[in-house]
Each structure stands twice: as structure tokens, then as C-alpha cells.
Amino acid sequence: MNDQDARQAVGAAIGKVAPDVEPEDLEGGARLRQDLELDSLDFLRLVQVIAETTGVDIPEADYPAVATVDGLVTYVAGHG
Known part of the structure; x- marks a missing residue:
């Protein structure tokens, strides 16, 4: 998944x-x-909706990495 798709x-x-x-x-x-x-x-x-819509599961250990909008976008793009 690219950054634009992840941001959307x-x-x-x-x-x-x-x-x-x-x-x-x-x-x-x-x-x-x-x-x-x-x-x-x-x-x-939000974590649940991301998993349902993108297939990207975010484990609790990674929550600090997704604390901002950009952090979440980067995480989804890198794991999607």
C-alpha cells in the first residue's frame, strides 16, 4: 500500500x-x-477499523508508533 492509499x-x-x-x-x-x-x-x-479496512493489524506493542496521524499512515503503508 502506498502513502496516498494509506492516508486515505x-x-x-x-x-x-x-x-x-x-x-x-x-x-x-x-x-x-x-x-x-x-x-x-x-x-x-480506530485500530479495529484499520484492521478491518486495510488488513493491517496493529499489536499493542506498536501503539506508540501510531500515536500521530503520520505515524499511523506510515505504519499502514509499511505493513499493508
Whole structure:
């Protein structure tokens, strides 16, 4: 999966989990939990939606690597 496809998949997944997050808030450095205000259940749902839509499973040990929008995009692109 290339970066563009991964970015689109991540944006769509965030839109499903947090429909109140505006697309312009999805800057690369935006932190999922702090800046986008995803609580722990939202974050887990996001990981689940990513797995369902892209086939990329994110183990708990890798959560620090996917703490930002760019981190999640890079992870999905590299594992998809």
C-alpha cells in the first residue's frame, strides 16, 4: 500500500470513529489522543477499523508508533 492509499484509509477510519473531527484537523503531526481527542475506546476502535479496512493489524506493542496521524499512515503503508 502506498502513502496516498494509506492516508486515505486512515482519514476514512478516523471519520468513522470520530465523525466530529474535521478533515483539516488531520495534519501529519496531529496526535490522535491529545489533539484529535480520541479517548482510549476511540483509539481501540480506530485500530479495529484499520484492521478491518486495510488488513493491517496493529499489536499493542506498536501503539506508540501510531500515536500521530503520520505515524499511523506510515505504519499502514509499511505493513499493508
